[in-house]
Amino acid sequence: xxxxxxxxxxxxxxxxxxxxxxxxxxxxxxxxxxxxxxxxxxxxxxxxxxxxxxxxxxxxxxxxxxxxxxxxxxxxxxxxxxxxxxxxxxxxxxxxxxxxxxxxxxxxxxxxxxxxxxxxxxxxxxxxxxxxxxxxxxxxxxxxxxxxxxxxxxxxxxxxxxxxxxxxxxxxxxxxxxxxxxxxxxxxx
Amino acid sequence: xxxxxxxxxxxxxxxxxxxxxxxxxxxxxxxxxxxxxxxxxxxxxxxxxxxxxxxxxxxxxxxxxxxxxxxxxxxxxxxxxxxxxxxxxxxxxxxxxxxxxxxxxxxxxxxxxxxxxxxxxxxxxxxxxxxxxxxxxxxxxxxxxxxxxxxxxxxxxxxxxxxxxxxxxxxxxxxxxxxxxxxxxxxxxxxxxxxxxxxxxxxxxxxxxxxxxxxxxxxxxxxxxxxxxxxxxxxxxxxxxxxxxxxxxxxxxxxxxxxxxxxxxxxxxxxxxxxxxxxxxxxxxxxxxxxxxxxxxxxxxxxxxxxxxxxxxxxxxxxxxxx
Numbered sequence: 078x079x080x081x082x083x084x085x086x087x088x089x090x091x092x093x094x095x096x097x098x099x100x101x102x103x104x105x106x107x108x109x110x111x112x113x114x115x116x117x118x119x120x121x122x123x124x125x126x127x128x129x130x131x132x133x134x135x136x137x138x139x140x141x142x143x144x145x146x147x148x149x150x151x152x153x154x155x156x157x158x159x160x161x162x163x164x165x166x167x168x169x170x171x172x173x174x175x176x177x178x179x180x181x182x183x184x185x186x187x188x189x190x191x192x193x194x195x196x197x198x199x200x201x202x203x204x205x206x207x208x209x210x211x212x213x214x215x216x217x218x219x220x221x222x223x224x225x226x227x228x229x230x231x232x233x234x235x236x237x238x239x240x241x242x243x244x245x246x247x248x249x250x251x252x253x254x255x256x257x258x259x260x261x262x263x264x265x266x
Numbered sequence: 267x268x269x270x271x272x273x274x275x276x277x278x279x280x281x282x283x284x285x286x287x288x289x290x291x292x293x294x295x296x297x298x299x300x301x302x303x304x305x306x307x308x309x310x311x312x313x314x315x316x317x318x319x320x321x322x323x324x325x326x327x328x329x330x331x332x333x334x335x336x337x338x339x340x341x342x343x344x345x346x347x348x349x350x351x352x353x354x355x356x357x358x359x360x361x362x363x364x365x366x367x368x369x370x371x372x373x374x375x376x377x378x379x380x381x382x383x384x385x386x387x388x389x390x391x392x393x394x395x396x397x398x399x400x401x402x403x404x405x406x407x408x409x410x411x412x413x414x415x416x417x418x419x420x421x422x423x424x425x426x427x428x429x430x431x432x433x434x435x436x437x438x439x440x441x442x443x444x445x446x447x448x449x450x451x452x453x454x455x456x457x458x459x460x461x462x463x464x465x466x467x468x469x470x471x472x473x474x475x476x477x478x479x480x481x482x483x484x485x486x487x488x489x490x491x492x493x494x495x496x497x498x499x500x501x502x503x504x505x506x507x508x509x510x511x512x513x514x515x516x517x518x519x520x521x522x523x524x525x526x527x528x529x530x531x532x533x534x535x536x537x538x539x540x541x542x543x544x545x546x547x548x549x550x551x552x553x554x555x556x557x558x559x560x561x562x563x564x565x566x567x568x569x570x571x572x573x574x575x576x577x578x579x580x581x582x583x584x585x586x587x588x589x
Contacts, residue, residue: 084324086298086338094298094335121342160325160338233340235379247430249386256393256418257442257462 078102079113083137083207085144085162090226099139102205106133106150108194116156116207120232123239128152130234132178132219133211135159136188138202142166145188147177147219147232148209156209159219159232165200168223176222177212185212267588271543271553272318273561274305274583279320279329279336286553286563286574292329298336299327309351310587311358312546318587321348321363326377331589339377349582352402356409362428364399368416372428383428388419393442401445406497407455413472415443421459421472437475439463445491447501449522458501458523460488465503467523482526484515492542494549494567502529502552502568506538510557510580514539518568530570536560542568543585555581 083099104116124130129152137144137158144162151157165188168175173183182188189199191208202208212219220231242248271282273289278301280289291301299320307321316331325344327336346365354360359376370383391397398417405411412424420435420443435441442462449456457468459475463486466475483505490504499522506514514535517526537558544552552564554571559578562571 089296092333092335093296094337095295096298096300098300118344119342120340160340160344235342244384247384249384251389252386252419254388254391254393254397254419254441256391257440 081113081116083158083160084118085137085146085160087144087162087164088228088230089164090167097139097141099137099144100205101137101207103203104156104207104209105191105195106156106209107211108191108208111154111156115154116158118158118160120157121235121237122151122153122155122157124151124153124236125239128236129215130217130236131211131213132216133209134177134182134185134188134219134221136165136191136202136208136210137162138197138204138206143188143192143200143202145172145175145221147221147230149217149219149232149234150209150211151234151236157232157234158207158209159230161230161232163221163223163228163230171223171225174225176224178214178216178218178220179222180212186210267548269545269547269551269586269588271584271586272308272310273555273578273581274308274320275559275578276304276580276582277301277578278303278322279305279308279318280578286561287576289576289578292336296335298338299329300324304347306347306349306582307351308583308585309353310545310585311353311355312587313358315587316589319351319353319361321351323347326351326363328377341371341373341377341380342382343371343380347398350399350402352404352412354404354409360427362402362412364402364414366396366398368397368399368419370399370402370414370428381428383424383431385422385431386433387416387422391418393418400443403446403448406448407450413446415446415459416441417444418442418462421446421475423472434468434472435475436473437468437477438466439477444489447491447493448497449493449499450497456522458491460491460503462487464488465491465523478523480517480526482517482528484513487511487538489538489540490542490554492544492552492568494544494552496546500567502542504539504542504554506535506540506557509538511538512536514556516554516568516571529564529568531562531573532571533560533573535562540581541583543583545585545587547588551586553584553586555584557581
């Protein structure tokens, strides 16, 4: 079974940070299930020149309350979720006013709706689930802003052209090192 | 002077606020750091009191006294082991990290953006399979020059702040290099390099190395080299029977490697003395650790060492800083 280990840093309302590791085995983008192997927290990605990226938010099932994180969906299929999160239950009453790149979640689509679409209930997702809701515009950055608590979570991905070699002819050949040389040693290669 | 001591261990970062007598980890529910994360490196900078960078198997982290917790720093190194961290002494926003496999990553903007250096280090090693960075040094005289040691691939230098690199191994008996110290006097430079096979010296800025004869050393395995006072001929060396070993000793040289004497230890080390922590704020105060968890403290510049009763697990680095 495919597993993605999500390692978020969950910022609480008093500034505390918890670090639960979460085993994810199903991921949805705008209600559609996606291959789990496309899900990552890596921030550097090689892309085709025509590839695009769109900001999103992710909701993750977790025992102490579902998590809300910034995310970015690449047109290549890669789904990038930030290792940063808030608890939805700390956003009670104003989650719709939280913005993704300046646009309120009320307009983009509320987490509760994304949860319901994935078979969850209110702010509770089935165990192992992560659901994504995309926003606009196309961007390589996603920022969730909670103006009520004056805090923000951001994700910035670095998109590298798959066709370019940043080192070109300066890229060295791989070298082999022996190790301690105080005596003759056999090489097992 | 109020200070904290920090130990990077295989069970996260330990803090001591009482001069090393007791040690504790940040609270898991509030600290932003998994308390069994493997941590290899801790770093402070004099221009950033209360700030600590930590390199782990889960990424790079920054602790601040103001926040009281660690913040995760996104980087391309999350899936690597961040073994060493260095900050430009003149610019703490310039951060260099060394990893396993042996790679170098550089940020010029305090960790916001990272570049992987085009490092021509060995990509495979017969003896340890995978190479790793063991030390990173900003040249004390030339701000554009960065030195690193790689286990097992010798000494490597960049003269352009990490853009290009050259390997400097001529004369090294062993490329299993661990640490460097520099002495610049009247335009003449001497460098000492600790290796698995003793200490090597260069008097031509790394172009050639010669192995020093150190009869006071009980073993060949030299790990950490430290100058309590910057650009001073006094050097403390940590030694052990092997990695990880079962015994160790401190050697002290007052003439930058020409002669050595054994420092006094209150208790026999249980393994190789792995790390020595110094800070210019008090050049007499040093902490040191064996790889298997013993902590030693010196208040006389490394001449004598007293073992602290508290022991931790596997310690990879120890340091201290005023707060």
